[in-house]
Amino acid sequence: MQESPTPLSVLGPQADAERQKIRQQFEADTSVRETLQAICELADNHVRQIFGDVLRVQNREADGLCLLALGGYGRRMLFPYSDLDILFLFGSERTEQEFRPLISEFSRTLWDLGFRVSSAGRTIEECKRIEEDNAEFHLALLDRRFLAGDSTLFERLDEKVLPGSEKQARSFLLAQLHRLTRDRLTRYGNTIFHLEPNVKDSPGGMRDYQATIWLRQLAEEKKGIRNITAAEEEMCAAAVDFLSATRCFLHYTNGRNDNTLTYELQEAAAEHALGIGDGVARTPSDWMRQYFRHARTLNRQLLRYLEQKAPVPLTLRQRLLNAARAAKYDVGESKHFHGRDGLLEVTDLSALSDRAITYSLFAESARTGTPLSREAERSIGYVLIHPELPPKNTEMPWEKLREILGSDYPGLALRPMQRLGLLAEVLPEFGLIDSLVVRDFYHRYTVDEHTLRTIEHLQELADPPDERGAHFVQLWKTAERRDLLILALLLHDVGKGMPIENHVTGSLAALDSAARRLKLSPEERAEIQALIEHHLDMSATVQRRDIFDPATVAGFAESVTNQERLQRLCLLTYADIHAVNPEALTPWKAEMLWQLFVATSNYFSRTLDRDRLHAHDEVSLLGRIEAFASRGTTQEIERFLEGFPRRYLAVHSPEEIAAHFGLYRKLSEEPVQTQVAATRHGFALTLLTPDRPALFSTISGVLAGWGMNINKADAFANAAGIILDTFYFTDLHRTLELNPSEIARFRKSLEDVLNGKAALEPLLKGRERSLRGRTPKVTVATHIGFDDSSSAHCTLLEIITQDHPGLLYEMSSALARLGCNIEVALIDTEGHKAIDVFYLTAQGKKLTAQKQELLREVLQGTLG
Amino acid sequence: MMKLEAIIQPSRFESVKDALREIGVEGMTVTEVRGHGRQKGHTEVYRGREYTVDLLPKIKLEMVLPDTLVNRVVDTILKSAKTGKIGDGKIFLSRVEEAIRIRNEERGENAL
Numbered sequence: 001m002q003e004s005p006t007p008l009s010v011l012g013p014q015a016d017a018e019r020q021k022i023r024q025q026f027e028a029d030t031s032v033r034e035t036l037q038a039i040c041e042l043a044d045n046h047v048r049q050i051f052g053d054v055l056r057v058q059n060r061e062a063d064g065l066c067l068l069a070l071g072g073y074g075r076r077m078l079f080p081y082s083d084l085d086i087l088f089l090f091g092s093e094r095t096e097q098e099f100r101p102l103i104s105e106f107s108r109t110l111w112d113l114g115f116r117v118s119s120a121g122r123t124i125e126e127c128k129r130i131e132e133d134n135a136e137f138h139l140a141l142l143d144r145r146f147l148a149g150d151s152t153l154f155e156r157l158d159e160k161v162l163p164g165s166e167k168q169a170r171s172f173l174l175a176q177l178h179r180l181t182r183d184r185l186t187r188y189g190n191t192i193f194h195l196e197p198n199v200k201d202s203p204g205g206m207r208d209y210q211a212t213i214w215l216r217q218l219a220e221e222k223k224g225i226r227n228i229t230a231a232e233e234e235m236c237a238a239a240v241d242f243l244s245a246t247r248c249f250l251h252y253t254n255g256r257n258d259n260t261l262t263y264e265l266q267e268a269a270a271e272h273a274l275g276i277g278d279g280v281a282r283t284p285s286d287w288m289r290q291y292f293r294h295a296r297t298l299n300r301q302l303l304r305y306l307e308q309k310a311p312v313p314l315t316l317r318q319r320l321l322n323a324a325r326a327a328k329y330d331v332g333e334s335k336h337f338h339g340r341d342g343l344l345e346v347t348d349l350s351a352l353s354d355r356a357i358t359y360s361l362f363a364e365s366a367r368t369g370t371p372l373s374r375e376a377e378r379s380i381g382y383v384l385i386h387p388e389l390p391p392k393n394t395e396m397p398w399e400k401l402r403e404i405l406g407s408d409y410p411g412l413a414l415r416p417m418q419r420l421g422l423l424a425e426v427l428p429e430f431g432l433i434d435s436l437v438v439r440d441f442y443h444r445y446t447v448d449e450h451t452l453r454t455i456e457h458l459q460e461l462a463d464p465p466d467e468r469g470a471h472f473v474q475l476w477k478t479a480e481r482r483d484l485l486i487l488a489l490l491l492h493d494v495g496k497g498m499p500i501e502n503h504v505t506g507s508l509a510a511l512d513s514a515a516r517r518l519k520l521s522p523e524e525r526a527e528i529q530a531l532i533e534h535h536l537d538m539s540a541t542v543q544r545r546d547i548f549d550p551a552t553v554a555g556f557a558e559s560v561t562n563q564e565r566l567q568r569l570c571l572l573t574y575a576d577i578h579a580v581n582p583e584a585l586t587p588w589k590a591e592m593l594w595q596l597f598v599a600t601s602n603y604f605s606r607t608l609d610r611d612r613l614h615a616h617d618e619v620s621l622l623g624r625i626e627a628f629a630s631r632g633t634t635q636e637i638e639r640f641l642e643g644f645p646r647r648y649l650a651v652h653s654p655e656e657i658a659a660h661f662g663l664y665r666k667l668s669e670e671p672v673q674t675q676v677a678a679t680r681h682g683f684a685l686t687l688l689t690p691d692r693p694a695l696f697s698t699i700s701g702v703l704a705g706w707g708m709n710i711n712k713a714d715a716f717a718n719a720a721g722i723i724l725d726t727f728y729f730t731d732l733h734r735t736l737e738l739n740p741s742e743i744a745r746f747r748k749s750l751e752d753v754l755n756g757k758a759a760l761e762p763l764l765k766g767r768e769r770s771l772r773g774r775t776p777k778v779t780v781a782t783h784i785g786f787d788d789s790s791s792a793h794c795t796l797l798e799i800i801t802q803d804h805p806g807l808l809y810e811m812s813s814a815l816a817r818l819g820c821n822i823e824v825a826l827i828d829t830e831g832h833k834a835i836d837v838f839y840l841t842a843q844g845k846k847l848t849a850q851k852q853e854l855l856r857e858v859l860q861g862t863l864g
Numbered sequence: 865m866m867k868l869e870a871i872i873q874p875s876r877f878e879s880v881k882d883a884l885r886e887i888g889v890e891g892m893t894v895t896e897v898r899g900h901g902r903q904k905g906h907t908e909v910y911r912g913r914e915y916t917v918d919l920l921p922k923i924k925l926e927m928v929l930p931d932t933l934v935n936r937v938v939d940t941i942l943k944s945a946k947t948g949k950i951g952d953g954k955i956f957l958s959r960v961e962e963a964i965r966i967r968n969e970e971r972g973e974n975a976l
Contacts, residue, residue, distance in 0.1 A: 542874075543874060543875075543877070543878075544874075544875055544877075544878050545875050546873060546874075546875040546947075547875075548917075548920075586896055588896035588897075588898065588921060589896070591917075591921070592874070592921055595917060
């Protein structure tokens with residue numbers, strides 16, 4: 001006689017009671033490992049009992065059928081509301097047909113008992129084949145565990161069938177695992193720092209751990225990967241326990257398989273010190289810091305294994321990029337690190353105790369765009385925590401930090417610096433926002449993550465991934481002192497980590513301490529202060545003001561004060577909105593931001609002569625200049641500065657202005673004063689002299705005669721008619737660079753021409769052919785525009801044309817021939833494009849319409 | 865019930881939102897849109913390149929209102945969105961047959 005199965009009316013309450021008991025024990029501080037074990041045992045017992053029951057009811061033996069637990073269930077990491085992944089393994093297709101009704105009954109019963117079964121069925125033959133469109137199944141099979149039924153069938157599969165097919169499919173499975181993992185990480189923005197993370201799927205979640213286990217299994221650890229250390233294993237185990245406890249808690253609290261750690265549940269978890277075990281309630285932000293610390297451990301481990309062995313060949317683009325980076329990297333520069341496969345590797349681990357070398361590694365990464373390998377990062381981390389390697393040169397001087405911040409890829413250095421805790425060491429103020437959750441409806445990431453993303457969005461502008469960045473590419477490429485912009489970004493939200501109402505006030509206080517420690521100059525500090533202070537202004541203006549109203553533009557321009565700051569502020573705003581969440585910077589907002597930038601930029605270049613300096617009112621400026629000036633009284637400095645356009649202050653530091661003043665004082669001895677200095681990209685010529693006809697064109701002519709290519713120039717006049725011209729030029733034939741004594745000869749030549757002691761024409765004669773020699777690679781159409789409305793006294797002439805050596809001389813001599821006086825000039829180049837704005841008068845007045853027409857004809861004839 | 869769609873200047877959005885909140889209207893859908901009616905775009909030249917803005921940025925508000933509230937909301941929007949200049953936008957009203965709250969399946973004005 002058949003034994004009758006235990007009825008559901010008995011089993012159901014039993015299962016519920018056991019579940020309840022496990023939950024109560026978990027809530028009464030039973031360890032999460034024991035809890036998971038208990039949940040798994042409960043499931044195993046019921047699976048076996050129900051399986052036995054249905055076999056008995058159907059009067060069958062289990063020959064040719066067995067049940068396997070897969071995935072997390074196979075690993076005995078079953079969470080309260082997780083699915084039971086079960087594989088029905090059949091000896092043949094015939095047994096599959098025979099057992100079908102039994103399996104239906106089995107699955108239905110388990111469902112009725114509250115177990116969510118996720119099942120699959122395969123014959124042993126089918127298990128030999130790799131299903132290319134179902135890599136997830138094969139990966140889950142790596143965690144197989146026998147549950148019930150025909151154990152000989154399981155042994156055949158486990159010992160004979162799978163080892164061979166898994167070995168054969170190893171590279172396929174590795175590639176698929178890489179793809180699935182990368183896709184998942186990308187879906188979550190490749191960051192652990194979500195304000196409401198998913199503890200299973202987000203980067204740093206339990207899936208990272210699971211993927212790491214699979215990678216280790218598949219990659220044959222002994223052959224390819226350096227073993228992880230005992231300390232790393234310990235950290236990893238602690239992280240798994242913490243996240244497991246959190247996931248259990250979420251399942252129990254939500255009553256379903258919901259793994260989102262919402263703000264409300266963060267509060268509850270912090271209240272119970274969940275996963276910490278000391279029972280001392282934490283604030284939600286403190287508890288979340290613990291969460292991120294553990295998530296970082298799991299994520300770092302995963303990324304390290306992902307990087308160890310790229311299973312997919314590099315694409316052509318990746319190979320080209322690596323080659324381009326390798327070309328930038330000078331192997332001879334350091335014996336401590338080298339580039340390999342597009343990554344920077346550490347050659348000499350012991351050298352890393354010298355922080356100066358470690359910082360150079362970061363600087364190299366930021367300069368060349370070559371990321372550090374995970375192994376290099378791990379090596380640095382190892383040195384940082386081992387006291388037997390006492391660190392040397394721990395202080396990072398501003399000069400070195402500047403080098404990193406001002407480079408093309410600052411984020412590539414700052415990101416690993418933050419992961420290693422070095423960023424908070426160099427910039428302790430940044431530590432205030434480490435893993436900090438600030439709740440709002442818009443931000444998706446923690447404050448530190450948001451900050452680093454702002455910087456990464458800027459460096460992405462080298463090759464913007466979508467149309468939103470298109471307008472801002474040139475702004476990023478041409479921005480000067482990017483180090484100040486990046487430091488402002490690093491500090492702009494630091495105040496959010498302080499117990500004050502207005503975070504901007506806190507961020508400014510943080511700047512104070514950082515500026516003192518880093519010994520920033522007053523000008524550097526003032527610029528960063530302005531960027532932090534106004535970091536929300538541009539966004540607010542775009543969203544709350546009518547940006548097509550000239551009054552809005554004028555008001556905004558007044559608060560920004562100059563073109564250079566506008567450029568930095570625009571980039572900062574672009575990055576700040578972009579890093580709120582992936583959708584925050586809509587094309588609509590990007591366009592509005594760009595429109596405000598354009599309107600304000602044009603406002604600056606068209607109103608340059610309106611805003612003149614009244615030196616007497618500039619008390620602090622006068623003081624700073626006086627501090628740098630070796631001689632001269634305050635009154636003399638006032639006389640010198642009086643009437644210069646305010647822009648003069650924006651483009652020159654007090655130290656430079658003091659040097660100009662020094663030249664000014666010598667004018668009584670020699671009417672033309674010059675100074676030539678080497679710059680990062682060439683040379684700068686400063687010239688001071690009383691105004692005279694055709695001055696600008698003569699200087700341009702001498703520069704052209706010497707084979708110099710002018711990239712940028714400013715021409716300003718003060719109230720007394722003293723002209724201060726600055727020309728930034730490249731030395732095409734390296735005359736000055738290779739023969740420093742030629743600088744003196746060049747200056748003398750310039751002074752002689754201006755003083756009428758030498759003629760310009762012979763100088764130019766030798767250069768005539770080379771001036772227009774080469775065919776340009778990019779063609780720029782000439783645009784000539786006049787504007788009579790922007791300035792009260794001058795006509796503005798804007799010329800955009802193809803740049804070539806001698807261009808400025810051609811234009812300015814044409815202006816001089818037609819009797820036009822250049823009151824102010826702004827000369828700039830952008831690749832092959834020359835962009836020049838001249839403020840012109842003729843006999844002290846604006847240009848007449850006829851004069852403008854004549855000038856247009858002449859210039860068009862000259863420029864083509 | 866009426867559906868109200870208002871196209872307004874982005875710069876007036878905060879004022880309109882605050883004014884609506886004051887009369888008890890909190891729920892609305894907001895979309896960033898571009899377009900133009902009688903107000904034409906304009907051209908800005910930057911570094912020799914012309915940037916023509918022929919579709920001007922606007923904000924579109926959408927809300928479904930009980931009949932009793934429609935006139936009050938329209939008046940509020942008119943007052944708070946008006947600058948008197950061309951380009952202030954428009955308000956469109958249309959009849960709505962039914963509203964259903966997904967959470968509890970409430971219907972009609974109760975679902976608003």
